Amino acid sequence: DTHSNGDSKSSVKLPNIKFTKLFINGEFVDSISGKTFETIDPRTEEVIANIAEGDKDDIDLAVKAARAAFDHGPWPRMSGSERGRIMMKFVNLVEENIEELALLDAIDAGKVLTYGKARDIPFGASVLRYYAGAADKIHGKTLKMSNQLQGYTLHEPIGVVGHIIPWNFPAGMFFFKVSPAMAAGCTMVVKPAEQSPLSALYCANLAKLAGVPDGVINVVTGFGPTAGAAISSHMDIDCVSFTGSSEVGRLVMQAAAMSNLKSVSLELGGKSPLIVFDDVDVDSVVNLALLGGFANKGEFCVCSSRIFVQEGIYDEFVTKFVKNAKNITVGDPFDPSTRQGPQVDRAQYEKVLSYIEHGKRQGATLVTGGKPSGDKGLYIEPTIFTNVTDDMLIATDEIFGPVISLFKFKTIEEAIERANSTRYGLAAGIATNNLNIANTVSRSLRAGIVWINCYLAFDADGPYGGYKLSGFGREFGMEGLYKYLQVKSVVTPLHNS
Ligand code: ADP
Numbered sequence: 001d002t003h004s005n006g007d008s009k010s011s012v013k014l015p016n017i018k019f020t021k022l023f024i025n026g027e028f029v030d031s032i033s034g035k036t037f038e039t040i041d042p043r044t045e046e047v048i049a050n051i052a053e054g055d056k057d058d059i060d061l062a063v064k065a066a067r068a069a070f071d072h073g074p075w076p077r078m079s080g081s082e083r084g085r086i087m088m089k090f091v092n093l094v095e096e097n098i099e100e101l102a103l104l105d106a107i108d109a110g111k112v113l114t115y116g117k118a119r120d121i122p123f124g125a126s127v128l129r130y131y132a133g134a135a136d137k138i139h140g141k142t143l144k145m146s147n148q149l150q151g152y153t154l155h156e157p158i159g160v161v162g163h164i165i166p167w168n169f170p171a172g173m174f175f176f177k178v179s180p181a182m183a184a185g186c187t188m189v190v191k192p193a194e195q196s197p198l199s200a201l202y203c204a205n206l207a208k209l210a211g212v213p214d215g216v217i218n219v220v221t222g223f224g225p226t227a228g229a230a231i232s233s234h235m236d237i238d239c240v241s242f243t244g245s246s247e248v249g250r251l252v253m254q255a256a257a258m259s260n261l262k263s264v265s266l267e268l269g270g271k272s273p274l275i276v277f278d279d280v281d282v283d284s285v286v287n288l289a290l291l292g293g294f295a296n297k298g299e300f301c302v303c304s305s306r307i308f309v310q311e312g313i314y315d316e317f318v319t320k321f322v323k324n325a326k327n328i329t330v331g332d333p334f335d336p337s338t339r340q341g342p343q344v345d346r347a348q349y350e351k352v353l354s355y356i357e358h359g360k361r362q363g364a365t366l367v368t369g370g371k372p373s374g375d376k377g378l379y380i381e382p383t384i385f386t387n388v389t390d391d392m393l394i395a396t397d398e399i400f401g402p403v404i405s406l407f408k409f410k411t412i413e414e415a416i417e418r419a420n421s422t423r424y425g426l427a428a429g430i431a432t433n434n435l436n437i438a439n440t441v442s443r444s445l446r447a448g449i450v451w452i453n454c455y456l457a458f459d460a461d462g463p464y465g466g467y468k469l470s471g472f473g474r475e476f477g478m479e480g481l482y483k484y485l486q487v488k489s490v491v492t493p494l495h496n497s
Contacts, residue, residue: 003331003374012334015103019201021052022221025065026214028201032057037223039197042110042342042349042378043332051197054222059189059230062218066160066187067236069215076157076185080136087132087182090210094125094175097206101171101199106333109167109196110341110378111296113334116171123458124175127476130460131179134481138184143489151491157185158263158486159238162231164224164252165200166244167193167344168299168400174200176475177241178207178217184484189218189237191228193244195344197221224248233259239484243267243301246398246424246469265473265483267301267465269398270426273419274304274455275409275441277432278312285431286320289404292429292455294328294382297340298402299348301470302427304455305399307406308415314408318386321406322368325382330373342378343401349378352401359385359394364405390418398424412437416444425467429455448474 020036021028029052036050054062070076075083094101101124102116111120140153163177170192181188192200204219220227228248232240232255239262242252246268256262274292276285292304309317333341343349356370369383380402388395388405395405409415419428428447432438442450449464451457458464463477473483 003329003379012332013103014334015100015107015198017049017198019198019205020049021201022054022058022062023201023204023217023219024058024062025218026208031055031222032061037194039108039195040345041107042344043107044377045346048107049198051221054191054220054227056226056230058220058222059191059227059234062189062220063160063234063236065215065218066189069213070157070160070187073187073213073215075187075213075216078185080138080183083183083185084132084135086211087128087135087179090207090212091125091129091132093206093210094121094128094203097202098122098125101202104199104202105170105196106341108198109170109344110333112338112341114336120169120172124172127175127460128179130476131183131481134180134478135183138481138485140487143491145491148493149491150494151489154488154490155485156488158484159186160236161186161188161484162234162237162240163188163190164228164231164240164242164244165190165192167195168296168301170196171199171203173243174203177243180481181241181484182212182216184481186239186484187216189220189231191220191222191231194221194223228252229255232256234262235260237262239263239265241265241473241483245269246471249471263483265465266471267473267475268426268469268471269400269424270301270303270466270470271306271396271398271422271424272302272304272427272429272447273306273308273422273445274429274431275415275419276307276309276313276317277430277434277437278310279433280313280431282313282316282320286317286324288429288431288453288455289321290324290328293404294325294340294402295456297343297380298352299344299400300456301398302449302456304427304429305404306395306419306422307404308409308419309406310415311408311410318367318406322384325384326368328382330379330381340382340402343380344378346378348400349380352380352399352403355394355397355399355401356383356403359388359392359403359405362392362394364388364392364394369402390421396422412441416441420444420446423469426470427451427464
């Protein structure tokens with residue numbers, strides 16, 4: 001790979017860190033314990049800032065604020081259009097602050113700044129805008145029922161929501177979670193990942209400036225087993241929405257079950273296949289596969305980490321794919337020439353490198369990459385394996401790094417079966433110009449989103465979520481809103497007199 005060291009450092013604009021405290025009931029406050037934790041810059045492993053470390057007591061305080069805002073505050077009582085109007089002000093502020101938010105995610109999570117500005121933050125804003133528009137379009141049904149009865153359904157906000165979010169799309173994920181819950185009229189407590197707390201706190205301040213009432217959005221920064229677990233086991237939270245690993249997803253669901261049976265939605269890991277058929281233009285699909293496999297340094301739950309290529313074009317595909325992967329510029333996320341930044345923290349970095357070692361030890365062929373990139377920071381070369389068997393760890397486990405396995409297949413049936421032989425079921429891609437193949441395969445894949453001749457094609461209007469160990473519940477679209485609503489049937493007798 002080519003490595004950029006960010007030598008243009010003097011010209012690089014770094015973000016100003018303004019918000020480091022918990023955001024509870026409309027105010028930035030220290031944690032009750034007074035403890036803080038360090039958030040680290042993965043380019044250098046230096047400390048960016050000390051962040052208030054919330055724990056169970058702080059979650060309690062935030063839930064009290066959210067509960068009061070739900071039970072007595074204006075938010076759930078406003079008309080949908082009033083909520084939508086405030087949410088639109090919020091969107092405008094986000095759009096005025098795209099650069100600042102992208103800068104925060106770049107330093108906190110190693111995300112490439114140009115992509116943050118062009119894609120992540122604008123997409124987050126588009127999700128907020130979508131749900132701002134949905135806020136006044138929530139309605140139930142009229143029920144004819146039996147002869148002597150009639151009824152209707154009311155869609156009510158579910159109550160206080162806990163959002164537990166990961167570090168791979170810190171600002172984006174904040175909007176994916178908060179926006180539909182706001183539209184529904186819920187109040188909420190957000191726990192950002194400990195690796196990347198900065199942009200959520202910045203967003204909380206924008207919400208306040210937009211006029212979102214106090215207590216509607218609370219942000220408690222802190223660790224998973226303490227602050228996170230305090231959300232999933234809380235007796236006064238009505239719904240928990242979690243995005244992260246399948247292991248932690250299980251813990252969240254277990255804690256929800258053992259506490260108050262709060263409703264749960266889980267957006268978890270993936271091991272998504274991209275299936276490339278013989279009839280395609282190899283050069284353009286190579287580019288699609290590079291995007292799908294290496295976007296966000298592989299720290300993307302929908303990454304096409306298993307690429308199945310039909311035998312007729314396999315050799316040509318491998319040659320071109322490897323050549324282009326070697327040209328990916330890995331380096332400082334603030335450098336405009338960079339396409340791949342550092343892994344988010346040392347634990348993830350070491351986990352990815354250990355999977356690479358596993359792949360080599362189990363006999364897969366390392367065709368490019370496989371080692372750290374540059375001499376400091378948490379950078380890893382784009383890595384490709386061939387001769388991978390379906391049962392090797394690198395083929396079965398979510399690696400969450402820039403590591404792709406290439407497989408050769410013969411028939412459509414074989415491709416479907418092997419693509420589906422995974423514990424996960426989040427996303428899948430198909431590259432073909434044959435409509436019959438596209439239709440057959442898309443219906444046969446057990447995944448929540450199937451991209452035909454595209455990849456990572458997300459839209460605020462397109463629901464997405466998991467099958468199998470990738471979780472349940474959907475994000476985006478009107479489906480993404482329903483999990484924050486309760487349906488109440490109201491029934492009354494019909495009298496003829
Ligand atoms: P990763 O392993 O990729 O870091 P996690 O699933 O551990 O992803 O983290 C996603 C989010 O879940 C983070 O906000 C993290 O703090 C939180 N978390 C981790 N452990 C727990 C837990 N036991 N209960 C609730 N939340 C948790």
